[in-house]
Amino acid sequence: MSARPDRQLHLNLFITATGHHEASWRHPGSPVENIYTAKHFQDLAQRAEAAKLDAVFFADIPALTPQVEHGPAGHLEPITTLASIAAVTERIGLIATASTTYYEPYNLARLFASLDHLSGGRAGWNIVTTASAAAAENFGSEPFPDPAQRYARAEEFLQAATRLWDSWEDDAIIADRASGRYADPAKIHRADFAGSHLSVGGAFSAPRPPQGYPVLVQAGSSNEGRAFAARWAEAIFTAHQRIEDAQAFYADIKSGAISAGRRPDDVVILPGLSPFIGSTAAEAHDLEQELNELTVPAYGLRQLSALVGVTLGEDDLDRPVPLELFAGAGDVTDNNRSRFQVVAGIVERERPTLRGLLHRLAGARGHRVLTGTPDQIADSIEEWFTRGAADGFNVMPPFHPGGFEAFVDHVVPILQQRGLFRTEYEGRTLRENLGLERPANQYAGTLAGSLAEAIA
Known part of the structure; x- marks a missing residue:
């Protein structure tokens, strides 16, 4: 697939506390002392909005990881x-990760509906299913190791959540002071969802969100994840090192959407990109090396083990990574295996030492790290965009604030000059700016399950 001439790039800021490089907190300009303040995140979001980026995005896992020492x-x-960011921004989208395994549909639907209302229609939900044993402990439950079971619950979760968001028809509120009628009970419906894993009864406690639903985002590249995405996802975050792999994924997802009765443009595909930017290529490589030299091997080894389940020790740092450790990359049956394949590809193509592999993963945990001048970064973005590998990118700055400032100050203007990226927002909602339609209300025009029936 090649790009249409009228397409525009989509760019998100993937926010982490100090940046995506694992040693970013040790950088001299790091904001590490302020990472639990609202102002830190508000400043980043305001900078992203000034550059006309589509959204800011927060990943999440409801557990403390063991890497906290380093x-x-x-x-x-x-x-x-994101609610604190909504208060100081006007147009930029607000995407949060939340798990269908450790929430219930009613309370999570309320949270996202509230964020969408309070922000004027800018909420997005990154849907994850969470197989973490540490997260399971925090909720007093057994982990869900089987992807099929997790995605079966997620499927029901989305059915229940969309029924809740559709509970109020768009014209349910009358607000007629003269007659004393605030809302029409015939246009407010019970969810009445009962599945094998979840059930939800009552009508929703708030009117339909401005966007209808928050933009539904998905980050799984597993077989189960791709099938789920074909039915539900409106944006997909993914990780690829090579353009040919990204093109294959892009074509597969777009075809899956068509098979599910959707249009290819109904799904926006956004690979991760972590750029090291310098005025010269040598300066950019020096910056990357500077951060790599600040890494702590013990941290990287734990990350490698968590990422792909391969355990090696510090005695192995300057030895080539054994190819046989990655011989079982095989078919992608869950999301951990998909990232395993990415790392296996690096090992097979580059034959790095363990230290070299840890440095390759330190910047973005298997997402693509691109090092070069602003023009070189823009050239690569344009190539992937115009050659059917991406609809845009989830930008993962290696360090804050300098790494992100370099991107918006020097790369974004080049993309705008080339006519690839907006100079003004298309609309006020995240859906409008992503070119996504507002979903129709599934209850519109029906009396079934309405409060009017219950009153009668």
């Missing part, structure tokens, strides 16, 4: 954090 592994709850 890096700021603690993180704030993302929906609350």
